[in-house]
Amino acid sequence: IGSEAIGRIVDGGSLSGFAPYLGWLLVPWAVGAVKRAWRESRTQQQSEQAQQRRYEERLAVVREVHDVVGHGLAVINLQAGVALHVLDRRPEQAEIALSAIKQASKDSLDELRATLAVFRHADGAAPLRPMPGLGDLPDLVSSVRVGGLATELSITGQPRAAPSSVDLAAYRIVQESLTNVVRHARASYVTVTVDYQQDAIAVRVVDDGIGPMPGPDAGQGVTGMRERAASLGGRLSAGRGDSGGFVVDAWLPLPDRVLDSDSGSVGDESAEPSSIAAEQLSGRPR
Template sequence: MAALETSADRASTSSESRSRLVAKRLVLRIVFAGVVFVGLWLTVTPPEGARGLQLLLGVAAMLAATLSHWAPGSGVLLAVAATTTAWALNLTADPFLLAGVGVFTSAERRGTRRFPWWLLVAGTLLMLVTFVFGGPPNLGGFEERMRGVLLGAVVLAVSWVLGVRTRQAQQVAEEQVRADERLRLARDVHDVLSHSLGAIGVRAGVTAHVDALGEPELREALRAIESQARDSLAELKLLLQRERDGKLETAAASLPLSGILRDVSATAKLAGLEVDLHYDSEVDQLPPSIRTTVHRVAQEAVTNALRHAGATRLTLTVTHTATDAVVAASDDGVGVSSGFSYGHGLTGMRERVRLLGGELCIDSGQPGFLLTARIPLPQHEGAAR
């Protein structure tokens, strides 16, 4: 029930945010239309007796710019018709800016091509209409009207191009957000399952290959494997619940880091890896995001020592200074003398550290792996206050 209420609250908040954004854009549209009407319509002195028609056409163009928020196509047609008529009668100096509002909106919502063929046709028709209804070329003001129409064609073309570019930029941003979300989720799932399944696999393998193991020891090993599996499922459930609720921090971020590190050490010990754990007394005061990253780096270091290095002992140290938090891990396992490839674990570890502006250094030699993660503290604060 709480999860349903949380989802409903989040949906309501998102709806309110969208409503505020729509209202803000509508107000900006109305203000822009009013500025154009005052600056480029009312400042033009119309022929005698044509002030009423000028006001009527100007208001129609303003309403069209506002209408284009809901119906861009209809808004563009109305604004173009009103502005073209006004240009033909020498009633405005608006270079189709109000029509451009609708063109921009239409391109932002449905545009795919930067410069469609119909835009060139529309510009040509505007010039023809102005030429036909604007009087003969020897009539005064004809050149000015033609220059205005040409400028209007440019304005409409630029409005379309800007709308398409805005649409494409939004699509790229949305795709990037989805890609980042998939990457983050894959990293979290790997961190949750890799450590626990690695420990379960090692412990199950040891249990299966020890012939002299008595029934009490076997039952104890099975209970430990069961407990580890249940803990992993619980953590995975919390992770998925966090994704549904839209929370950015894991549940572990609210727990003391010292306790989490001791739990990681205890899990490693059950799998046959001795961990020499050292940490500062104030690591629990680190910011939540850094505590989470330190937890995952330590967890992955233990997993690598268990699954890949064949180590029996791991030294894990977590310290911090006034500017950095440092995680150092070294094992006595089999290193790689030449080179090594980055799997999902090391890649995810490096990504986590880099997201916080830190640096991960890995040295594989003889013996074992040497890993150091250095994470800068926000605003050079040694602890969260």
């Protein structure tokens, strides 16, 4: 429509004649506005998703490093206290404690390198050292027991292969629980129970210490354990026991493909490490 024609329509007061043309002019504008809004919304959504992924990755790194370094330092601190206490009277026991310190520091460094390698190799390349799992619990318990804390490991149900994610989470929950016992509980005895249920692996750690610790830093390790369990669709509770002390209960579900497998194999994700774990916990020779 020319400007003169529009002018005549407006001057003549006949806007109704212009309405059909106005509609055709508004359609492309409306379509363009909708497309722009959709693109902006999609860009914002992608940005938020990328930001959430980065946050979750950082959280995973922090959680792993916290558990690895925290446990190693707790064991080293415990053994150093033992060495100082018996150095003059029982030098042979002090030597054992110092050897335990050396081994704990080496294990922590090796595990830290393996942990960082997992996050560094985004292409899926396997780390030089496999991540720990339920098969490593006897060694974990021994590292605490040698420091003088009476520690018992009990396995119930039929040990079987589990996905590496569940295997690692169960190990880390026990590790962090024992670290808290060593650092805060003033306990003399702690029991670790791993129960292989029909559809899940349940972990329970109980000590006879002083119970929950107050303070601003209290509960950070428990928060990390809850996040681990929740990320797998499980749950975790922690608090004072009925007769005192502190109790950690975790329930980690097993995927359907594990439940349906008679052989215990779980595919490419974790068959080798988890099969080893099942053999070690059940006492079968490898």
